[in-house]
Amino acid sequence: MTTVSRDELRELARLARLQLTDDELDGLQSDLTDILDHMNALRELDTTGVEPMTHAMDMGQRLRDGSVAESLPRDEALAAAPRTDDGSFVVPAILPSGEGS
Amino acid sequence: VSEAHQLGACEIADGVRGGTLRAQELCRALIERIARIDGELGSFLRVDEEGAMAQARAVDEAVAGGADPGPLAGVPVGLKDLLVTKGLETTAASRILRGWIPPYDGTVVGKLRGAGAVLLGKLNMDEFAMGSSNEHSSVKPCANPWDLARVPGGSSGGSAAAVAAGLCPIALGTDTGGSIRQPASFCGTVGIKPTYGRVSRYGLIAFASSLDQIGPLARSAEDAALALEVIAGVDPKDATSIDAPVPAYRAACAGDVKGLRIGIAEEMGGDVVAGPVADAVAGAITELERAGAEVVRVSLPHTRYALPAYYLIAPAEASSNLARYDGVRYGHRSEHQADLVEMYEASRGEGFGPEVKRRIMLGTFALRAGYYDAYYKKAQQVRTLIRQDFERAFEKVDLIASPTSPTVAFEAGARKDGMEMYQADIFTLSCNLAGLPGMSLPCGADPDGMPVGLQLLAPALGEETLFRVAGAYQRLSDWHQRTPEALS
Numbered sequence: 001m002t003t004v005s006r007d008e009l010r011e012l013a014r015l016a017r018l019q020l021t022d023d024e025l026d027g028l029q030s031d032l033t034d035i036l037d038h039m040n041a042l043r044e045l046d047t048t049g050v051e052p053m054t055h056a057m058d059m060g061q062r063l064r065d066g067s068v069a070e071s072l073p074r075d076e077a078l079a080a081a082p083r084t085d086d087g088s089f090v091v092p093a094i095l096p097s098g099e100g101s
Numbered sequence: 102v103s104e105a106h107q108l109g110a111c112e113i114a115d116g117v118r119g120g121t122l123r124a125q126e127l128c129r130a131l132i133e134r135i136a137r138i139d140g141e142l143g144s145f146l147r148v149d150e151e152g153a154m155a156q157a158r159a160v161d162e163a164v165a166g167g168a169d170p171g172p173l174a175g176v177p178v179g180l181k182d183l184l185v186t187k188g189l190e191t192t193a194a195s196r197i198l199r200g201w202i203p204p205y206d207g208t209v210v211g212k213l214r215g216a217g218a219v220l221l222g223k224l225n226m227d228e229f230a231m232g233s234s235n236e237h238s239s240v241k242p243c244a245n246p247w248d249l250a251r252v253p254g255g256s257s258g259g260s261a262a263a264v265a266a267g268l269c270p271i272a273l274g275t276d277t278g279g280s281i282r283q284p285a286s287f288c289g290t291v292g293i294k295p296t297y298g299r300v301s302r303y304g305l306i307a308f309a310s311s312l313d314q315i316g317p318l319a320r321s322a323e324d325a326a327l328a329l330e331v332i333a334g335v336d337p338k339d340a341t342s343i344d345a346p347v348p349a350y351r352a353a354c355a356g357d358v359k360g361l362r363i364g365i366a367e368e369m370g371g372d373v374v375a376g377p378v379a380d381a382v383a384g385a386i387t388e389l390e391r392a393g394a395e396v397v398r399v400s401l402p403h404t405r406y407a408l409p410a411y412y413l414i415a416p417a418e419a420s421s422n423l424a425r426y427d428g429v430r431y432g433h434r435s436e437h438q439a440d441l442v443e444m445y446e447a448s449r450g451e452g453f454g455p456e457v458k459r460r461i462m463l464g465t466f467a468l469r470a471g472y473y474d475a476y477y478k479k480a481q482q483v484r485t486l487i488r489q490d491f492e493r494a495f496e497k498v499d500l501i502a503s504p505t506s507p508t509v510a511f512e513a514g515a516r517k518d519g520m521e522m523y524q525a526d527i528f529t530l531s532c533n534l535a536g537l538p539g540m541s542l543p544c545g546a547d548p549d550g551m552p553v554g555l556q557l558l559a560p561a562l563g564e565e566t567l568f569r570v571a572g573a574y575q576r577l578s579d580w581h582q583r584t585p586e587a588l589s
Contacts, residue, residue, distance in 0.1 A: 004466070009462070012462050012465045012466055012469070013462065015465050015469070016420060016449075016461050016462060016465045017424075017427070017442065017445040017446050017449055018446060018449050018450055018453070018458060018461060018462070019446040019447050019449065019450030019451075020450060020458065021450075024455070024458065027455070028458070028459060028462055031459055031518070031519045032459075032462060032463060032466065034519055034520055035412065035463060035519055035520060036466075038408070038409055038412075038520055039409045039412065039413060039476065040409075041405070041406065041409050042406060042409050042410065042413075042476075042479050042480065042483055043475075043479075045403075045406060045483060045486070047479060047482035047483065047486070050482040050485050050486060051482070051485055052478050052481030052482050052484070052485065053481050053482075053484040053485040053488060053534075054311065054481060055311055055341075056297035056298070056311060056312075056535070056536025057296075057297055057298050057341070057343065057536055057561070059298075059341070059343075061340070062340050064337060072204055072205065076204040077204065077430075079202070079204065080201055080202060080203075080204070080430070080431035080432075081429070081430050081431060082428060082429075082431075082432075082433075082434035083434070089429050089430055091429055091441050091444065092438040092439070092440055092441050092443075092444050093439075093440050093441065094440065094441045095440065
C-alpha cells in the first residue's frame with residue numbers, strides 16, 4: 001500500500017502550482033492512495049531490459065527551412081491576456097515584498 | 102423525402118453539390134432542431150448561428166456560380182470544444198478558459214472549412230477531455246439521447262450525443278484513452294480513433310500528447326470515412342503527423358469481409374464481460390463470420406496492465422501540458438495575487454475542476470524525482486510490452502474485435518470518481534498506448550434499448566480495414582439506423 005502523506009501532498013501541490021483547500025486535500029489523499037494502489041499491479045511485471053516507449057510511431061525529427069514566415073501579429077497575441085501594457089504581458093510582483101508593478 | 106436531421110453527410114454533400122439540396126435550408130433546420138431539443142440534452146456548449154449561416158450561404162453561392170465547394174459541401178459539423186476555432190470561444194469545458202477567443206484555427210478546423218463544411222458550434226465534453234461520462238464538464242452535464250437519465254460517455258460525450266440525436270451528421274471528437282469510441286458505443290454511433298499521427302493535432306488543446314488523436318463520429322461508417330478523408334494527412338505544423346498518402350476510406354466501406362481474419366482475445370472480453378454486451382458483440386462477430394470472415398483466437402497477455410500504465414502516462418503528460426494555464430497570457434487570472442507564484446496557484450486552483458486537479462497531482466507524483474523509475478518509466482516499459490502483444494497478434498489476424506466498453510451507458514451519478522470511473526475504459530486504452538487505429542460501431546442493444554458498441558482494432562495505418570468491416574457490417578445490420586425515440 002502506497003500511502004501519500006499530507007506533507008507529500010502539499011509538496012506535490014506546490015510543485016504543480018496548484019492551490020488546494022483542506023477539503024480538496026482530504027479527497028485527494030484517499031483518491032491518490034487508492035489509485036496508486038492499483039498502479040502497484042505494474043510491479044509484479046519483470047520489465048528488465050524492456051525499452052521504454054516514449055512515442056507511438058518510429059519517426060525522426062523533421063526539420064523545416066529556417067525561412068521567415070508569417071506569424072501572429074502582436075496585438076492578436078496579446079488580445080486574450082488578463083493584463084497588458086505597452087505590448088507586454090503584465091504580471092504581479094515576482095518578489096513577495098511587492099517592488100515594481 | 103427525409104427530413105434534414107435524418108440525412109447523412111454523404112447524401113447532403115451529393116445533394117448540395119448536385120443542386121438538389123440547399124446548404125442554408127439544412128443549416129437553418131438543424132439550428133432550429135438544436136434550439137428545440139438541446140436544452141434537455143446539453144450537447145452543445147455554443148451554437149455559432151451567424152458563422153454557420155454565412156458558411157452555408159457561401160456554399161450555396163458557390164454551387165449557383167458553377168463552382169464545387171468541396172467534398173463536405175453544406176455538411177453541418179459539430180466540433181468538440183477541445184478544438185481551437187478562430188473568433189469562436191473555445192473553453193475545453195473548463196472555467197480556466199471561459200471567454201477565450203482563439204486567434205487561429207486548428208488544422209482540422211481549417212480543413213473542414215476548406216472542404217465546404219458548415220460548422221454549427223462547439224460541443225460539450227469532460228473538462229480538458231478528462232473523464233468517461235461527460236459529468237466533469239464545468240459548464241453543464243450532457244445526457245444520453247437514448248435515456249436522459251444516463252450519461253453519454255466521455256470525454257467526447259457532446260459529440261456522440263449530438264450525432265445520435267440528429268443535431269449534426271458529423272461531429273469531431275478526440276480520443277486519448279477511448280474518448281471517441283466509448284461515447285460512440287454509449288450513444289449508438291460510429292466513432293473512429295485514427296492511427297497516432299494520422300490527423301494533425303495543431304490547434305487541439307493538448308491533454309496527453311503521445312496519445313491524443315482527433316477523429317470523426319457519425320451514424321454511418323461511410324459518413325465517418327468521408328470526414329476522415331478530409332481531416333487526415335501530414336501537416337508541417339505538427340511534427341508528429343504522418344507523411345503518408347490518405348487512402349479512399351469511403352471506397353473501402355464498399356468492400357466485403359471474405360477471407361478477413363478477425364482476432365478475438367480472452368483478455369478483451371471473455372473474462373470481464375457477460376450479459377447483453379457480450380451477447381451483442383458475439384452476435385456481430387458471428388454475422389461477420391457468416392459473411393466470410395474467419396475468426397481466430399489471439400492472446401493479448403498484458404491487457405490488464407493497460408489501465409495502470411495509462412493512468413500514469415496520461416496524467417504525467419497532462420500535468421506538464423496544463424502548466425501553460427497560469428493566468429499570464431490567456432485564460433482565468435485570480436484576483437488574489439500578492440505575488441507571481443500566488444497568482445499562478447490561485448488562478449489554477451480556481452480555474453481547474455476536481456478531475457483535472459486529481460490528474461495534475463497524480464502526474465506530478467509520477468514524474469517526481471525518486472518515483473520516476475518506479476512509476477513513469479515502468480509504465481513506458483509496459484507500453485512497449487502492450488505494443489508487442491499487438492504486433493504478435495497482427496501476425497495472425499487482420500484486426501481484433503472486442504466490446505468497446507464492458508457495459509452500456511450507466512446512470513448519471515452512478516459511478517464514483519477515480520478508479521471506479523476509469524474502469525469504463527479498460528478495452529479502449531491499449532489502442533492509444535500502442536498508437537493503433539480503433540473504431541466503435543453499433544452492434545446491438547440491451548433489454549432497455551441501450552446501444553452496445555463493437556470495437557475493432559487494426560495495425561497502424563489500417564483504417565481502410567476498419568471501414569471495410571464497418572461498411573460490410575452496416576449492410577448486414579440496421580443498428581446504426583435506429584434513432585432515439587425520446588428526441589424524434
